[in-house]
Amino acid sequence: MDITTRLTRLGRDPHAHEGAVNPPVQRGSTVLIADADELYSDDRKTYGLEGFSTHDRLEAALADLCGGTGAVLAPSGLQALTLAVMAVCTRSGDHILLTDSAYGPMRRFCTEVMAGYGVETTFFDPAATADELAALCRPTTRLLALESPGSLTLEMHDVPALVAVAQARGITTLVDDTWSAGLYWRPLEAGVDISMQALTKYQGGHADVLAGALVTRDAELTARLRRMHKLLGLGVAAEEAWLVLRGLRTMALRMAHQDRSARALASWLESRPEVARVIHPALPSHPQHAIWARDFTGAGGLFSFVLKPVPRAKVHAFLEACQIFSMGFSWGGFESLIIPCDPQVKRAVRTGAAEGPLLRISVGLEATEDLIGDLDRALASLR
Template sequence: MQDQDAPDQESPASTDHPVDAGHGRRERAERIRTDLTRLGRPDHGFVNPAITRASTVTFQTVAEFEDALSCDLQNGPYTYGLLDTPTERSLARALASLDGADGGILVESGLAAVGVALLAFVEQGDHVLMVDSCYGPSRIICDGLLARLGVETEYYDPRIGLDGRPGIESLLRENTRLVFMESPGSVTFEMQDVPAITAACRKRDIVTAIDNTWATPLGFRPIEHGVDVVIHALTKYVTGHADVMLGALTARTRPIWDQLKTTAMDLGHGASPDDAWLALRGLRTLAVRLDAQEAAALRIARWLQTRPEVKRVLHPGLPADPGHAIFERDFDRGSGLFGILLHPVDTESLARMLEGMRYFALGYSWGGFESLLIPQHPLTERTATPWTEEGTLLRASIGLESVDDLQEDLADGLERLHA
């Protein structure tokens, strides 16, 4: 087993070469590429940190043992495997550096990270604002667990404050404690005006959180835009190989980190050091994988816009998308996930299309090396802003296959709609 202190002696990349907002987008994108190869690594010896599998940590003296009960959980000595290991700390610090955060926390899944963020700042009688285009299981936590605890969740229009709509200020109450964002939104991909929302909340000391899984820290850095808590489902792009369940939260300030960490501990959350190590490995190739997946997704999305079976493509990177201006203003890049709104088709035709795909599989999750294509049902997943567009919605996750193969597969699938 590697010495406990060795992984904390990280490469100077994480301190002397920080990711900051003082450079242009192109310069920052190139800097991040280098940082991804170095963050979370020891500054000498083996280029990859060891995997520290541990539950018990032993101490040399009674005083050391007693002091551990009140140690600094972010930077202090290790006390118990559930709370932290050198492998997990390396990943948490790497993610915090990428996000420009004070610190990071690892949990077992992206959904666990959502749950920690939702529970950390509320108590009975409080009010939460959740974007209506949120990840479906996030809604389940709000409507189930939070409701049972006496916390009210109100869903809001993802386009709030845009196109003449009133801003988030119109929904803030005296007991509002948290505003939860996702941009672009799950399934329907609306972009939010994150800076405007965080500015309004900051005036009222309301905590803001965002699920940033779609963009990753390479595409969007929410803390630079005023967000307090950033959530990542590392299961997706960061690990990138469809074989890890892992989530993370990063915090803008130390008090916010403390509150998140306390909540995670109270709930018994933790992460596997093996999974943390795989996520660290995934970081090394994140930029090149996203390069390929984003480029392939945009090429396919543009081609789909020319197909007669397609009513609209939901991708903020396309100039015709309603959220494109915000995407261009706030984001450095996109990813490989987008929506395809078909003209209305019957169930049998849709099944014929999807079940005959050669390279696109039917399966949950996204962000891995494999392409996925699944039907979505926004009519049942919205409450504040009903989905009014007629048609059949699909969600495509573009993997690392040949773009020509994927486009041909989609073309054949669309032809099957006419069979």
């Protein structure tokens, strides 16, 4: 079945609940247990933090979507990332290899929280070759954390090559695959151990939910993640799980529109005299376009562009002149967003500074010509 069809069916079992098309929102804290022997059992759910049937259905749907065998939910994408780090790096002296293009709060969690527990992080260039990465591995390296493409600078990794380095050394690989939402890329098939999704973005799709997930194809690793999930008490509200399940039904259609629209906008921006460079992996101008073309089947709505140098006040005038694009964090929703990124770009290996102001666009579901018209009007304020 095509993925569009599968998304309408994943995680559903209507006849288990009166034939209603969607599962109920099963809220709860206490779980009543009839058999005293089972009260302290690890083999069954004993408390609401572990989730109920709504959560189980979402986990099953995500595992299926991503080609995994198990999924663990978290209350946000960031908590899914930090959960993975804590489940894999459990001892002082453990070492993390983290891409220099990683999502900022993940970076800070590693350098501010994990460092305090004696876990050191080494950043590597997202364009690193297998040999360059291998040179950074230590006997104590436990985690290779990737994000491809990075959500601000859209740099891509050669994931199969980097994963081979990790596999040869018994290092667990985590990939933040929020950009493709598990729809346009299958990192688990490339040998990645944990595929992370910020469900807040495309899966939720309506800027009204916060959630994250870790998907694996290894039962022992899923059990480890679930154990840490329980230790940290990362319960997810049933309403959030339900909303994400609902979002999944339309995700492929939304993303197909966002992908088409984003590529049209990106190509149009490339032709503009105010723009120095557009950074979109699906455009031939992207330095790692070949990696995208090899590994991905689509692109979604997130890309960045660099303006020719202009004073900050002009950039702010441009942003404020947009009437359809709004300024705000997050992405993947039905509404188009634009943000200036420079304050967020923090790099350890080589400078992340672009030749001009870096802006990021998340394309929503509006008509493409309205979005182009909006940017066209607003770009006039740069002149």
